[in-house]
Amino acid sequence: MATDAPPKWDRKMQQRLAHGEAAALGELYDRFASLVHAQAHRVLGCESGADRVTRDVFGYVWEHPGAYDPKQGSLRSWIADLTHQRAVERLRQSQEDGRSTPEEIEEKVRAASAAARADYIVTSMPAPLRAALDLAYRRRLDYRQAAADLGVTEEEARRRLRLGLQLLSTAHRGPRAAAPRVHGSAR
Amino acid sequence: MTGPAPTPHKVLKSLLGAWALAACSSAETAAVEEHLTDCAACAEEAVRLRDAVSLLHPEDSLDLDPRLRSRVLASCLGRRPPRVPVPDWAAPYDAETARLDALLRDIGEAEWRAPVRLRWFDGERSMARDISAAAVIGHLRAVDGLVATGLGLPDPLGPETTAGGSPEERTEALWAHDPDGQTPGAARSAWRAQTTAMIRGVSFADGDAAERSVPYGPFSLSLRDSFVDRAFECWVHATDIAEAVDYPYAPPAPGHLRQMVELAARMLPSVLAGRRRAGLAPPARTLVAAGAPGRSLHLEVEGSGGGHWHIPLDSPGALGSPEETVAHVALDGIEFCRLAAGHIPPEEVAVGRDGDGEAIRDVLLATASLSRL
Numbered sequence: 001m002a003t004d005a006p007p008k009w010d011r012k013m014q015q016r017l018a019h020g021e022a023a024a025l026g027e028l029y030d031r032f033a034s035l036v037h038a039q040a041h042r043v044l045g046c047e048s049g050a051d052r053v054t055r056d057v058f059g060y061v062w063e064h065p066g067a068y069d070p071k072q073g074s075l076r077s078w079i080a081d082l083t084h085q086r087a088v089e090r091l092r093q094s095q096e097d098g099r100s101t102p103e104e105i106e107e108k109v110r111a112a113s114a115a116a117r118a119d120y121i122v123t124s125m126p127a128p129l130r131a132a133l134d135l136a137y138r139r140r141l142d143y144r145q146a147a148a149d150l151g152v153t154e155e156e157a158r159r160r161l162r163l164g165l166q167l168l169s170t171a172h173r174g175p176r177a178a179a180p181r182v183h184g185s186a187r
Numbered sequence: 188m189t190g191p192a193p194t195p196h197k198v199l200k201s202l203l204g205a206w207a208l209a210a211c212s213s214a215e216t217a218a219v220e221e222h223l224t225d226c227a228a229c230a231e232e233a234v235r236l237r238d239a240v241s242l243l244h245p246e247d248s249l250d251l252d253p254r255l256r257s258r259v260l261a262s263c264l265g266r267r268p269p270r271v272p273v274p275d276w277a278a279p280y281d282a283e284t285a286r287l288d289a290l291l292r293d294i295g296e297a298e299w300r301a302p303v304r305l306r307w308f309d310g311e312r313s314m315a316r317d318i319s320a321a322a323v324i325g326h327l328r329a330v331d332g333l334v335a336t337g338l339g340l341p342d343p344l345g346p347e348t349t350a351g352g353s354p355e356e357r358t359e360a361l362w363a364h365d366p367d368g369q370t371p372g373a374a375r376s377a378w379r380a381q382t383t384a385m386i387r388g389v390s391f392a393d394g395d396a397a398e399r400s401v402p403y404g405p406f407s408l409s410l411r412d413s414f415v416d417r418a419f420e421c422w423v424h425a426t427d428i429a430e431a432v433d434y435p436y437a438p439p440a441p442g443h444l445r446q447m448v449e450l451a452a453r454m455l456p457s458v459l460a461g462r463r464r465a466g467l468a469p470p471a472r473t474l475v476a477a478g479a480p481g482r483s484l485h486l487e488v489e490g491s492g493g494g495h496w497h498i499p500l501d502s503p504g505a506l507g508s509p510e511e512t513v514a515h516v517a518l519d520g521i522e523f524c525r526l527a528a529g530h531i532p533p534e535e536v537a538v539g540r541d542g543d544g545e546a547i548r549d550v551l552l553a554t555a556s557l558s559r560l
Contacts, residue, residue, distance in 0.1 A: 020270030023387045055259050062263040118242035136210040143205040162204030169239035
């Protein structure tokens with residue numbers, strides 16, 4: 001996808017990590033820490049939990065660089081998957097205090113997963129789609145104003161908004177969460 | 188519905204994204220909603236897209252706490268010791284460049300245009316100059332290039348540069364010719380590529396590299412000291428940029444600050460001598476044999492990164508000596524660094540003082556004179 005590093009970078013990084021190069025670990029952190037932390041934060045909704053997951057994910061990658069298989073996809077998507085697994089594990093643990101039913105816990109996990117997947121989709125979608133969504137959603141422009149701002153036809157602006165939302169809607173995999181946890185409300 | 192003829196299905200379908208985002212006109216909204224009552228396919232998509240909108244959220248993720256980086260990296264390196272570590276003396280440079288890079292990532296396009304005020308002390312008075320953030324980054328890259336070439340990396344001024352070797356001359360040369368300084372993105376990525384190459388290069392450098400000499404034009408520093416110096420400069424200019432765009436910017440980690448203060452304190456005797464040679468400071472009071480204890484100033488730096496130093500006053504070859512102390516100054520670590528960066532005039536620095544007034548004045552002026560463009 002648009003913001004993915006080229007596979008060559010991924011392979012080289014893997015080799016450097018396997019070689020035990022501390023400078024490579026720093027570069028890996030600088031490239032992916034905000035993704036990892038934001039994903040974990042979206043699932044857990046708390047800073048300290050997101051910090052812990054960030055530490056666990058980078059610790060795992062540093063200890064097991066060979067676990068990444070470039071044939072299966074980008075390093076970025078592998079790290080996002082790892083983050084998701086770790087964050088969901090932590091969310092489950094935090095809910096297992098007897099106050100929530102297993103169904104409620106699963107519902108929470110589903111909602112948090114969809115929200116985190118949506119974030120990942122937004123940050124990974126082609127830049128033109130992302131820019132159009134940004135104008136319509138964050139800056140509250142109508143599609144005509146968005147078209148003018150982007151320098152494209154109105155038809156193209158409509159197409160981008162629809163396509164962007166179609167991509168985003170794939171975040172709801174499986175049974176749809178009844179009440180996705182979101183910040184702010186949909187307009 | 189009154190008004191124009193019914194809109195065709197194809198157009199209504201193309202409006203579904205804009206409709207879900209409430210980004211069409213009221214007439215279009217009404218037309219879409221009427222269409223949804225009798226087109227099952229569009230109705231199904233409409234529900235799906237509306238649900239997708241509920242997954243968007245208005246704010247970008249919060250800025251990452253820069254202190255998390257060192258905690259996470261330390262935890263990783265504890266779990267598996269590196270075969271190729273970053274030397275301790277390059278750690279402040281690694282941390283400060285990562286911090287500045289994160290700041291640059293977070294600032295918006297308009298903020299890149301805010302004028303950044305650089306301040307320094309030219310030996311006699313406080314100087315200031317307003318430049319763009321991209322030019323500040325170019326300045327860091329030009330001077331870092333002295334260290335980069337010392338590691339066998341390419342010179343950012345190009346292989347055939349005729350620029351003089353001083354930081355100022357190199358900076359002016361880069362500003363005059365650098366195509367990468369034109370846009371913020373290019374300035375940032377060229378600088379960042381060089382910083383990461385330097386950290387990598389120093390990790391693989393041989394064991395004697397730390398003491399190798401790096402020429403700075405009129406003077407030189409060991410590679411070890413030059414990395415601390417560049418970390419200091421990176422922090423100072425990051426605070427200049429942060430101030431221009433009104434972002435908070437915390438001081439370096441205490442262990443890193445301590446290395447920066449220590450380097451400045453160690454450079455003071457030769458700066459004092461240089462000021463005397465230039466006629467900017469009164470002549471030495473006593474002659475001291477090299478290696479012998481001489482008249483000293485007790486510099487006490489408080490707070491994070493602090494410590495005690497005895498600065499020989501009359502000759503860089505003399506030893507600082509607690510017994511020969513003629514004056515004592517005490518100031519906060521951050522205040523000391525701001526003075527050394529030329530960000531506060533020597534006469535305005537908040538400092539506890541006791542003893543020989545001329546010695547104190549000379550040392551404070553010399554500290555400010557450590558700064559440059």
